[in-house]
Amino acid sequence: MPTAPGRAARPDVLRPARALARWSLRHGLPAAHLRRAARRGDPVARLLRDPAVRADPRAVHEQVRSRGPLADSALGPVTAAHAVAAEVLRSDRFGVGFDWSRLPRPARRLLAFGDDPAVTGVAEPPSMLVVDPPDHTRYRRLVSGAFTPRAVAAAEDRVRRTADRLLDRLEAEARRGGDVDLVAAYAAPLPVLVIADLLAVPADRVDDFLHWGAAAAATLDPGLPPRRFLAGDRALRELHGFLEAHFERLRRDPGDDLVSSLVAARDADALTDRELHAIAMLLLGAGFETTVNLLGNAVVLLDAHRDQWEGLAAEPERWPDAVEEVLRHDSPVQITGRTARVETELAGRRLQPGDRVTVLLGAANRDPAVFADPDRFDVTRADARAHLAFSAGPHYCVGAGLARLEGVVGLRALTERFPGLRVAGRPERRDLVTLRGVEHLPVRLR
Template identity: 45%
Template sequence: MDVSEAFASLMSPEGRVDPYPAYERLRAHGPVVQAGRGLYAVTGHAEADELLRDARIRVLDGHLRDQFLPSWRESPALSSIARSMLRTNPPDHSRMRRLAAGAFTPRRIGAMREVVAAQTDELIDAMAATGRGGVPVDFMAEFAYPLPVGVICALLGVPAADRPLFRRWAADLTGALEPEITPAELAVADAGAAELRDYFTELVADRRRRPADDLTTALVQAHDSGDRLSGEELLANLVILLVAGFETTTNLLGNGLAVLLAHPRAADVLRQHPQHAPAYVDELLRFDSPVQLTTRTNGETVRLGGVEVPADSWILLLLGAANRDPRRYPRPERFDPWRAQLNPLSFGAGPHYCLGAGLARLEAQVAFPALLRRLPGLASAGQPRRRIRLTLRGYDHLPITVGEPQAATVGGAPAGTAIGSP
């Protein structure tokens, strides 16, 4: 299969549901390949990591987007994304990121562990009640969505009663992150973006009247204090902080649980020894990343992986493929939380490294041991359904049975002793 055929297989509905065979078809032609006119795909870990850290490599910001899609400002979805820190370059990116970074320091994230643990136990109790007697439960709806959306909404100051609104709006908006999107799909994304912008317009007005100790108030005050944040940037970043704050973690929880259920021996080790959760979460991120790709462009010609990439090319960094590069990870198709080196690229690298990566890791490190310990009979209950998305990989529906629950332990499950590889 030549490169164009391999790339077409990745973009097909089947490739979006399971991209890993297509990644290997592309990798067979090298770690960097030309996939079309002005389009290059990167499957190598070292090459992707290098590009993500290279100052000559930029995200597709509004100025660059003007060159090939001057009507982008008419799209609520594209404009929300393009005006946020997700799709801006320095100095604008540095300015916006600095304003939000205070909510995601290691100290603040560490202080949230007890809150995450308490929410985890509440959701497990609710699932146990819903799934009493072997009734199947949708893990995505009952746990994987409400846990991270509750955490990010608490940071932003979004009322608990409003949280159920965001799942559909965010799912619709994130369609605009796909490498290919039809006009009909863009219309759906625009509708979701418009709903989110309307919601945050009202929340911003409320925070001006009644400031609170939350990230929304901090960003509103940054806007109102002068030139640090424009009105469009304020709304765009609130939308992206919300969506990015739970979409990736929801997919990490769903993808991760599916992997653990498919590897019961490894799951049992984590159940007995929760102190190994950090290694497990990193391997889950590598094995089935919730973010499979990101895009960049180059301001000048670069040479990478033996390939010359001309200036102003569109570069597709296939993070899911890089995380399974056999040059970096021997037997990459094997789930192995005891690998000597991980450093998965699931949250990117360099200046655009995911601001909430530490929070996502914390939520998963708390959730998986608690789920396995408190629900020892946890099992699959039918055919799961994947979203037909490539950029953000996850499940629409993941049915499980919960079995007979165990009581919560104050302060979390007791740590076990160190052990060797499972």
């Protein structure tokens, strides 16, 4: 931010203290509560606290399911049932907004990034993910035009060209011999380059985006240790600094991209600065932090089910079904939640306004009431598309069409270029709760 001539910028000496206070409200207190509950054996607390449980969450999901369609947990009511999850996500009796008015005013200000108008978090208002209508409807209207089926179809060539460019580099790597980390070399850069293109941000910042995105993704999780929370906080500030300059560039030289249209909406007072920042940040982050997991999870699953890999090579028109099955079986977004807006009934239970329901998307996508033999990975499954991996209702993923396209084009191109690709070591899982994916995936290309 430029400083008026003759006046030195005053360092914000209270910023670290405010960040720590925010950490204790958002993470420290919940972490202590979850730790105690995990020790008592609470399945949701164990899922949230223990990476080994998350690596294979089937037993915990079953434990929740066995307690009924809406079970009690350390986080309050929780569901692993597909029908209840779909009802909660679609019903206007539930919203995404946490009832901030329940908190004292100073706590509200701390949680909403203090007074800084240009810095917002992924899970704090006005992030679209946690805002209800009418504001949410206004945001969706401004972005949805860029993700219509027509707009997505028009992006197909660009996605393919980007994938081919990355695969050329991988091929050169393969000639040198040795193993390659497929996440670093392909699964992560592909969606970053695609979303950067869509938002007209320079592709040479890819490494920065990956860094900011990973740190921001972690801030979705409850009970983060202070070091990771503060790293996320710093990364978000850097990202917003970058966005500020990006908006200015597009203000001077607008294009026909989504961010130029959002900047124009800001200048026509259809958005505030804070809303502009929140929308652009979410599009950028959500645009790749999830799709990288789809690509990585797919390669792990297909490598473990080689017959299905071979089947897709023989019948590539089946890739769209395979992508749906990966989304169902290993959902990149595992958890979300909703807040009751009114007194209401859910799965036979009475809920009060403000009550929070945790939705285990990954478990709902393995609900035996909907999917036969749900733990079996089967790309020929006819009803895989009934999954809730993109959520449902008003917050249904804006980028679902683009993500599906990247999955189909990216995986098909990879497996056609390297039909003999094999996973060459133990995939390292991302240490995240909300998102499920691999951090490192060593592969042998030939």
